[in-house]
Amino acid sequence: MMDPRLNVINKRFQNVKKIIAVSGGKGGIGKSQTAASLALCLAKHNYRTGLLDLDFCGPSTHVILGVEGIYPEEEKGIVPPKFNGISFMSITYYTGNNPSPLRGSEISNAIIEILAITRWEDLDFLIIDMPPGTGDPVLDVIRLIKRVEFLLVTTPSRVAQEVLKRELKVLNELGITVIGILENMKTKKGSQVASELLNLGVPFLGSIDFDYDLEDALGSPAKLLQTDFAAQLDQIISQKCL
């Protein structure tokens, strides 16, 4: 019993230059906000950009970006439709706003299916929004997408950092490239994260402040690009990633 899907996944990414999974162990630290905003910033800089939401239990990037009324085309597979210049793929095309109470092995199976049938066009960047945790999705992305690199998000909270350290240990052990760590939702001066992370041997990319006006920009790409969040993110990635 061979699963043929596993043999085409890397082919599906052959026209994608860089694949970045936005992760970080804990939930609610701004992974989806970062992934969605990163995709918007890259598209603004005229990079050909894709965004793949792999948080099948709590998909969020379609809410953050305000994606509605588009649907993939069938063309020797599935071609992600464009939204604001971004090739956007999400399980919500198939679940609508209904809950998808999937067990881990089923999430794994659904991820394999989506990776095997989605035909990404030529892309400079594919951003993957990861769910919290180091469960099936993280293990599958590592196992199945050979060239994936991780961008890790955390907050100044001790709770978030403890979870981050756990994920980092796994990634290091497996030899996965970690682009660096982004501190999000800073409310106080100075960065506890930067010093904490010095001993972990991972680049610290920079900090993004808690943005009290961010909520009002949700659902509108134009407004999102004008937030302080996006401005700070854009500066960090322009200096450190592009």
Add this chain to the structure above:
Amino acid sequence: MMDPRLNVINKRFQNVKKIIAVSGGKGGIGKSQTAASLALCLAKHNYRTGLLDLDFCGPSTHVILGVEGIYPEEEKGIVPPKFNGISFMSITYYTGNNPSPLRGSEISNAIIEILAITRWEDLDFLIIDMPPGTGDPVLDVIRLIKRVEFLLVTTPSRVAQEVLKRELKVLNELGITVIGILENMKTKKGSQVASELLNLGVPFLGSIDFDYDLEDALGSPAKLLQTDFAAQLDQIISQKCL
């Protein structure tokens, strides 16, 4: 091939009066903070209280409470040790601070094992800290712990509320008791959540403000009990749950 563990789980809870799972779909909304603080408040009111951390991928309640140096006793099973009067059970007794990269089916298996071997003493309340999502842990708790009730947490964020609604749909469909919804991390006046939820037929329990001093109290039960967070939570549960 019969799994004998499934037949003793409900027996393990026979001396527990009320079982409350703190959940809410999304991560980072304060589920663990609420579960840990709720347990502290109940213990302070002299209720016999247990706390079970079922977030095996990102366990947090031991960090929030500052649990260290205790270990379960073996006595016809596992007896959770007491911490500040709370019978406390967490996978971290067995994983330490190491990452536990478990797939969903393994998380499910580990949850069944812990439920089958843990002998809770007489308790008025057992609080369960749930991981984000409606994956294996939520499905197993519903399937295996017959009397469980859900306390749902959300934040004012639209993203969190979308995920909450998905979880609520599943719980309603399955006829699970939902004690109510708690709005956490409020930074603006008025509650968007209360009005949003009116049409969902679930009690709105109240709001807890964003507490800028909460982080400094982490790791100390005495300090946690003195935070605004705990004061607001205590008032809400005293009025609506006790």
Add this chain to the structure above:
Amino acid sequence: MHEWALAEAVVETVLKEAGKENLKEIVRVKVMVGELQQIELDVFNFAMENILQQGGGALSMEKISLEVDKCVLRCKVCGEDWYYSDSLQDLSEEDSEAIHFVPEVAHVYVRCPRCGSPDFEITSGRGVWIDYIEGEK
């Protein structure tokens, strides 16, 4: 026609495995198609034929036999077993199309006929897989 993507996966896998096993000739390949995904066999065959024409090496259409695997679901809460085909009549065309693309989406639209739970296993009839490859060395 997203069947193409799966057909491509099947062809690539057969050729890769035949290479690994040093098969000089492929005699027979059995491909199973889970009922849950409602793959159109004509479309799937057409896709494989086209892909093979672009370079199937040792593989040609008459070597391949397709078989549909009946889809059975089992409730994890109450233990009930049932056929997906019995649930199918309650699904809108849109819902069953979603399941066609990502079979696990069944958990969104299908419920246990006995207890109403969405927490069921797909015991058989999920996806497309290769049952066996017969060949000569």
Add this chain to the structure above:
Amino acid sequence: MHEWALAEAVVETVLKEAGKENLKEIVRVKVMVGELQQIELDVFNFAMENILQQGGGALSMEKISLEVDKCVLRCKVCGEDWYYSDSLQDLSEEDSEAIHFVPEVAHVYVRCPRCGSPDFEITSGRGVWIDYIEGEK
């Protein structure tokens, strides 16, 4: 002695199943004990004996046979199969005790000997289960 909790589960399950099947007599029960959990068979037997003395009904110790199931692990990344017993020598006593309580914790302490991944399946030898119950109606 947490074996007691598992022994209790086994006894309860056998009695419940025998009741369901209307068995007048239980002839033989085969209990499998996965090697991964390193259950002490003496302790486990002692626990079952004690529990049965408190009311085992149709079940008594001489009807029960225990068998240890060798634990095999399979890497999901590179496909390697290996025995847990070969990994055991690299584990501290503390680590293998943790696995004794919650077998899945193996993913924290055990790695694939070929590629170093913690992403493996426990193909056999996990936990305690009832293989079969023979009885007369």
